[in-house]
Amino acid sequence: MLTLRNVNAGYGDFQALFDVSLDVNAGEAVAVIGPNGAGKSTLMRVISGMIPATAGHIEMEGRSVLDAPAHDIVGMGIAHVPENRRLFPRMTVEDNLRMGCFMPQFRARYEERKDFVYELFPRMLERRNQMAGTLSGGEQQMCAIGRALMSDPKILLMDEPSAGLAPVIVQQVFDLIERIRAEGLTVLIVEQNVKQVLRIVDRAYVLESGTLRLEGTADELLQSAEIQKAFMGM
Amino acid sequence: MFAEFTEALFSIFFVETLINGLLLGGVLALLSLGLNLIFGVIDVVWICYAEIIMLGMYTIYFLHVDGGMPLILAAACGVGVTALLGWLTHRLVIGYLLQAAPINQLLATGGLLFFFQGAAMVAFGIEFRNLGVSLGSLAVSEDIYLSWTRLLSFAIAAGVVVVLYQFLSRSYLGAAIRAISQDREIMILMGVNTKKLYLLTSAIGGGLAGLAAALLALQYDVHPFIGLSFGPITFMVCVMGGLGNMVGGFLAAFVFSELITIGGYFAELEWGYVLAFAFFIAAMFVRPEGLFARKS
Ligand SMILES: Nc1ncnc2c1ncn2[C@@H]1O[C@H](COP(=O)(O)OP(=O)(O)OP(=O)(O)O)[C@@H](O)[C@H]1O
Ligand SMILES: [Mg+2]
Numbered sequence: 003m004l005t006l007r008n009v010n011a012g013y014g015d016f017q018a019l020f021d022v023s024l025d026v027n028a029g030e031a032v033a034v035i036g037p038n039g040a041g042k043s044t045l046m047r048v049i050s051g052m053i054p055a056t057a058g059h060i061e062m063e064g065r066s067v068l069d070a071p072a073h074d075i076v077g078m079g080i081a082h083v084p085e086n087r088r089l090f091p092r093m094t095v096e097d098n099l100r101m102g103c104f105m106p107q108f109r110a111r112y113e114e115r116k117d118f119v120y121e122l123f124p125r126m127l128e129r130r131n132q133m134a135g136t137l138s139g140g141e142q143q144m145c146a147i148g149r150a151l152m153s154d155p156k157i158l159l160m161d162e163p164s165a166g167l168a169p170v171i172v173q174q175v176f177d178l179i180e181r182i183r184a185e186g187l188t189v190l191i192v193e194q195n196v197k198q199v200l201r202i203v204d205r206a207y208v209l210e211s212g213t214l215r216l217e218g219t220a221d222e223l224l225q226s227a228e229i230q231k232a233f234m235g236m
Numbered sequence: 237m238f239a240e241f242t243e244a245l246f247s248i249f250f251v252e253t254l255i256n257g258l259l260l261g262g263v264l265a266l267l268s269l270g271l272n273l274i275f276g277v278i279d280v281v282w283i284c285y286a287e288i289i290m291l292g293m294y295t296i297y298f299l300h301v302d303g304g305m306p307l308i309l310a311a312a313c314g315v316g317v318t319a320l321l322g323w324l325t326h327r328l329v330i331g332y333l334l335q336a337a338p339i340n341q342l343l344a345t346g347g348l349l350f351f352f353q354g355a356a357m358v359a360f361g362i363e364f365r366n367l368g369v370s371l372g373s374l375a376v377s378e379d380i381y382l383s384w385t386r387l388l389s390f391a392i393a394a395g396v397v398v399v400l401y402q403f404l405s406r407s408y409l410g411a412a413i414r415a416i417s418q419d420r421e422i423m424i425l426m427g428v429n430t431k432k433l434y435l436l437t438s439a440i441g442g443g444l445a446g447l448a449a450a451l452l453a454l455q456y457d458v459h460p461f462i463g464l465s466f467g468p469i470t471f472m473v474c475v476m477g478g479l480g481n482m483v484g485g486f487l488a489a490f491v492f493s494e495l496i497t498i499g500g501y502f503a504e505l506e507w508g509y510v511l512a513f514a515f516f517i518a519a520m521f522v523r524p525e526g527l528f529a530r531k532s
Contacts, residue, residue, distance in 0.1 A: 084422055105426075
């Protein structure tokens with residue numbers, strides 16, 4: 003579904019991604035793990051058009067993502083839940099959801115998608131008129147995921163959805179991701195909670211200093227001594 | 237002395253003053269609205285905003301007086317011209333300076349101020365021109381007369397505020413305009429073309445200047461320096477309301493207009509302005525972020 007080939011990207015003169023190639027197949031959940039500063043968020047940003055690629059190809063269902071204007075990428079079915087959630091803090095939950103439905107082709111299905119999100123997160127229905135900035139961390143994450151789901155995407159990019167959340171809530175977030183998968187969505191997720199994320203994905207890539215070092219099924223990586231040492235403190 | 241003061245306070249003319257203050261506030265509110273919208277969204281203060289109003293006034297004047305166009309139509313064209321000027325201001329100047337230091341942005345729009353002023357002077361000369369339209373006044377009672385121009389200005393200003401509020405709170409574009417001021421970078425993830433949205437906001441802000449121009453042209457002569465007489469007060473209203481905060485600017489407009497008219501009632505009109513400016517300076521000491529600024 004999503005294919006990256008030899009992608010380079012960075013910020014100004016600083017190159018953060020080197021020759022990254024990866025694939026996500028329809029219906030799959032794939033994780034990208036790696037230490038801080040490895041370039042995981044940069045990878046997500048280059049796919050969703052927040053930053054340009056300096057080389058390489060990205061294709062979504064056979065269409066070139068890099069040739070499309072950045073603001074049309076969400077229209078190709080790619081929704082991005084950014085690092086730190088990035089809600090509009092002085093807008094209500096419902097207005098935040100509405101922004102996820104901004105593109106003209108999505109608007110006709112606004113009510114339907116909103117009902118879907120409220121069903122997935124009954125808490126959001128309760129809080130729909132509350133300013134997003136005053137939500138708890140877990141609620142903000144629900145709102146950010148809900149906002150991304152409003153466009154009925156084919157693939158959901160999630161950048162550290164569990165960051166900054168209490169352990170109980172983290173478990174809830176992972177349960178949620180499983181439910182989203184059950185809805186048929188394809189997922190590409192970046193996570194620090196390596197052990198937990200490897201339990202819910204099919205495959206994973208390990209990114210280090212902007213380069214993909216390893217790739218494997220979730221089970222392979224869970225067994226790998228190298229991964230255990232590097233990320234699970236074993 | 238004191239008796240005189242209380243007598244003045246309870247006089248019927250004081251009531252008229254208060255009402256006139258309210259009516260003036262409507263126009264001030266409209267003036268501040270466009271500037272606040274632009275600042276709130278684009279984070280750039282258009283120092284030249286009052287000069288765009290001036291050019292709108294000229295447009296209306298020439299179309300109506302020289303072109304013989306009905307006033308309403310001329311006003312609509314004035315709004316169109318200022319909307320275009322707003323669009324161009326962003327397209328040709330601000331759009332290139334979004335990442336520049338704020339001081340450079342200020343200098344650029346300040347440069348535009350002199351450019352518009354100079355252009356108007358070269359093109360139209362320095363003579364004062366008057367639309368020559370008088371709407372008369374409404375006799376509320378034997379002693380109280382309210383100018384129709386002011387009543388109309390207030391009604392239109394109030395109407396525009398309501399329409400703008402509805403637009404911002406209910407439409408997708410309105411939501412995007414509120415959103416972009418809170419997080420510019422991620423608008424791409426929502427599928428928003430930020431360049432287009434900035435241009436649209438600039439055109440709306442320009443159009444609001446045209447509307448203000450139509451109302452001001454009914455009350456004041458047009459000349460190339462007219463912007464200087466209400467530019468500063470517009471900025472003060474915006475700053476006092478908390479720059480970019482449209483509700484705050486709206487309230488501040490009425491505080492200011494009442495101060496001006498009340499000062500003018502007890503002394504000369506100039507003292508009204510002195511009072512308003514003094515209040516502004518005092519308010520800036522107490523609450524530098526603006527009287528009605530939201531707590532961050
Ligand atoms: N806006 C930016 N401008 C300049 N450099 C940046 C910017 N964002 C990230 N970088 C740099 O790019 C590199 C990769 O950053 P990135 O945010 O992608 O890392 P990450 O893997 O997501 O890390 P973390 O786990 O801490 O979120 C880092 O060296 C970082 O300093
Ligand atoms: Mg990151």
